[in-house]
Amino acid sequence: MGGITMTRRVDLLNFVKGKSQCTVFPFGKIVTGGRLWTPVLSILQDAKQTKILYRYLFTFKHDLIMHSRDSKVRAHCVRNFAISKPVWNRTLGASQNLNRSVKAERSLVEVINRDNRTGRTADNGFVVFMEKENEYFHDYLSNTIQYKPFFFPGCRNEDTFKSSTDSSTNLDQMLNNFNSTKISQDQLLSILKELTCLPTKQHLNLFLDPNFHQLCKCLLSQLTDMSNKAYFESMETMSRFNFRQCITSDLRDLRIMIAKSYDQENIARISDWDPRQLLLVADFYFHLRCSSMPWVGYLKRMFSTLFISKILGQLGNEEIVTLLLHVGLARQIGERELNDAVLKICQQIDSYTIEELGIVSLAYFKTNKPVKNTLFQEKIAAKLNSCIKDVEPICLSAILKCLQKSSNKIWMRYRPEMLQMMIDLQPSLSLRMSSLTPQTALHVISIFHNFKYISEKLISSFSVKLTHDDLLEWRFKDMALAVRLLAELSECFPNKTEILDRLTDELMSAHRESEVTSYLDYLARFLLGMAMAGVYSVPLLKWLFRPDSLAYFADHKINVYRDLYQLSESVRIECPSYSGPLLSDHLVKAQSKKSYICGRMPRIAVNNPGDGEVVNVSKRDQMMLQCIRALEWVLGGQQHLWVDFLLPHYQTADIELCTHFSQRKDKTGGLLSDPFDSEVCSTDQRVAVLLYAENAYYSLIRADGSVSHVLRGNYAMKRRQLKHLGFRIIEIPFYEFSQLEIEKKYEYVLNKVKLAEVLSKDYVNKLVLPTQ
Structure with missing residues (x-):
């Protein structure tokens, strides 16, 4: 029990129960007061064996997390009470009078408690989810031997949680003795290098020190006078500080100041650098978390059409992949330049790893450009098929997002082999669904929904995820x-x-x-x-x-x-x-x-179609025109049908059968002539003919391998609402109607009207199919 007796445990339980009526974080105050940290931790470690106490501690779980600054207490609550890590961030630091060390601790806590899977942090009172793709792909390249020349070392990640008992060694003395008027460039860089040797945990404390700010300002004032070698040495030194964790407003100002000063100098020097140096400088913006900032002039210049076209021929395979990593980070490049870069990759695409292809895919997605290179699409789909069971979720998500951005109906018609490769992924993806992040799982479902081909197993696994997943992850x-x-x-x-x-x-x-x-x-x-x-x-x-x-x-x-x-x-x-x-x-x-x-009327003479063929219209409009002609024959005239938006909030028009004279008025406001009499019409209900084009369905792959058409939710809601308004519904799906010959279409429409029991049997039996 960690030294706590049962009596003390019961006393604490009674104390907690007595505090349960407090209105403002009762148990959180106990913990933050520092009086019960050790006993609380001891009880937490044995809480599951003490079920009653565990129930009460669980009641105060959010208060524990919100206020406790004890990392062990927080970690245990997160692990054993299923408490979301960033919950306590939303309230910690509410006081405006925190001293420097507390501010640094608050910033560090936000870093430590960022969720490993989704990268959640607290900002402005609610949870912000940070994408992990950038860190994942950057770490992959920077730790691969052939790519290391294009990346700065960065801060030492292994020290993030290292004890900092010796981190205060002469830190204040070093900064207080600093004299900006007498220091040389070499001395300045030497001091900064010495400071980078501190554990990264201590960097957050360092960033709040005014003397360190003065040290940085001194460095920035000397950038213009530095040689190229010293200049890159200064960037390498600054990249070793933990600037990527400056996620709070009081720390963000420092890195923005540094980034803007370097940006001005980078623009002045950009024309003198070779491709390796250009990529190194781009990596510097990553370490300062400024790659996607709109004010970064260097990256705008680097990704401009003229500049990219000039250097593209000088780049090898590794340089192009690294370049596309920074394209994804900065979210900018011309479509032609991006396709030219990928064209070079396609020449040796089989030699690239799935992670490298994931980086290329992410560049397409982040710049909002569709993939027009069919070879690249096919190769990454084939590569994904070969390693689907082992590919990392982040890499899987990047590739699926790229393919989803480029997917369209052409895939199903002209590239059946590509579609089949994607369909073949579904069984393996179904098995992995529970372990995927919410974002990746959604991309999996979205891409197959876009293709209009999805399996029952995949939907079932997604349903299980929605039922059992921790929604704080979403x-x-x-x-x-x-x-x-x-x-x-x-x-x-x-x-x-x-x-x-x-x-x-x-x-x-x-x-x-x-x-x-x-x-x-x-x-x-x-x-x-x-x-x-x-x-x-x-x-x-x-x-x-x-x-x-x-x-x-x-x-x-x-x-x-x-x-x-x-x-x-x-x-x-x-x-x-x-x-x-x-x-x-x-x-x-x-x-x-x-x-x-609201929607627009179809591009046909909908209420006076005539006999001539209509060209340059959508397949649904052609289907509507053919259906109108068949209905005119069935009903005995154009006046008995009308094309209109039966529900004004829908974008597509449908056909209404005017089976009663009181339903429609002509343009002058008078009643329509030639109404059905009681011998012809068997209903006073309004009748809606709903035409379902190909886009209204998705193909559901059943467990036995068969494929069936299932109506999409938006169209099902339309049908449901029309029924609610009292319409009698006649449904005409494309897969039944479009494949028929002309005379068969007339017979098909007649049978639909018969089944709806709109017309009297005597009237229907007298109809004779028209000869073509």
Whole structure:
């Protein structure tokens, strides 16, 4: 028990129970007071054997994490109480009067408690998830022998958690005795090199020292006078400090000051450097965490079309991969220059590792450019197939993101072998789903959803992950995407209600409040996905449609308003119990003037198709035109059908059968002539003919290997809402209709109308199929 008796344990239990009525972190105050650190830790180590005490300690788990500065207590709580590591970061350091050492400790704690899988940190009151791709691929190259010449050594990662008992050796004396007016370049660099030998834990303390700031300013003032050798030596020295962990505002200013001073000098010297030196300087920005900063002029110059075209011919294989690593970090390069670089890689692509191809893939994805090199696509797909069981999740995610960015319908029609290679990945990915990070798992599902080919096993493994995964691992935008994918594939999720309830509870928890408030566009996607699945959360809907929340979308792109409009109208139809605010008609009209919130009519003479062929239209419009002609014959005239947006919040028009004279009016406002009489029409219901094009379905690969067409969630919601409004539905899917000959299409439409029982049997039996 670590020296604590049962009596003391019971006393502490009673003390904790007595404090349970406190309103402000009762147990956290006990821990931070320093009085019970050792006994608490001792009890924690034996807590699982003392079930009653464990239950009470579990009640105060968040308070322990939020306030404890004892790393052992935090680590044990995280390990044995399943407490998220960054939870305590959100409140630690609330006091504005922390001294220098406490500030440094706070910064260090944010570093130590960053999640190993997702890189979570606390910022502005909510959890921020930091991408680990950059660190992973940078470490891979910088630790590979042939790539080392293009990278600075950086700080010593093995010292991050080293004890710093001797870290104060003459540190204050060194800095206090520093005289900037009498020091030479060599002496200055010598002092800095000596400081880099301190454990990296001590660097955060160092960065807050005013004397160290003065030392850095002295170095920056001498950059212009340095020789090229001394200049690179200074960059190598500065890269050894732990600047990548300067993630708080009070530490960020120092590295930004250093980066900007070097940036000015780098621009002046860039034309004198060879490719190796150019890549070294780019690596310096990585160590200062400034690779993607918009003000970095050196990288803009380096990745400019003229400069890249000039140096590309001088680069070997290693230089090109390193260059593309920095392209991904900086997120900038021209599409032509990127494709030219990858073209050189494709000449020897079989010799590259999966990690190197992952770096190239990430460059495509981060610069938002599709892969047009079909050889590269095929080779990385084949490479991924050969090592799918062993590839690291981060590398897997990078490649899938690249392929997803480049995927389109052409793959299915003109490159069946490529599609098959991707489909062959699904069994192995299903087995690995539980061990993948949330982001990688989402990319796996997304890419196959884009291809419209997905297996039952893959969906099942994703369902299990959503049911059992720790939702603290998930970013808000990941949850929004997960809900959208679940809604699109909802017919294959038997436990969708359980999953949606779980995600909703997580989103409504207190620790997500600031995150949700800051990213309301994700909330709109999340709620629209739930609506597609037929589930509505009244509290979240009220939150989204508040006037102050809608003001958030003032400068957003039009597709956000389409989502809001579709969600608002769906609530009106399917959630009558909701009594809160919705999107106003005034706001819809105002946005409609800027762009089309609603859909556009198809490019055919929809209400007067005639007999001539219509060219240059989509396959769905061609399908609609053929269906209109068949319906005109069935109904006995054009006046009995109408093409319109039956649901104004949808982007596609459908056909309504005018089976009763009171349903439609002509342009003058009068009733349409020639209505069906009771002998012809057997229903007073409005009848909707829904045309489902190829894009409305995805192909579900069953466990027995068979493939079936499953309607996507957005179209299923449309059908559901029309039924709710009282429509009788006739559905015409492409895979049944498009393959038929002309005369068969007339017969097919007639049979659909018969099954809907829209027309009287006597009228239908008199119809004779037209001869072609």
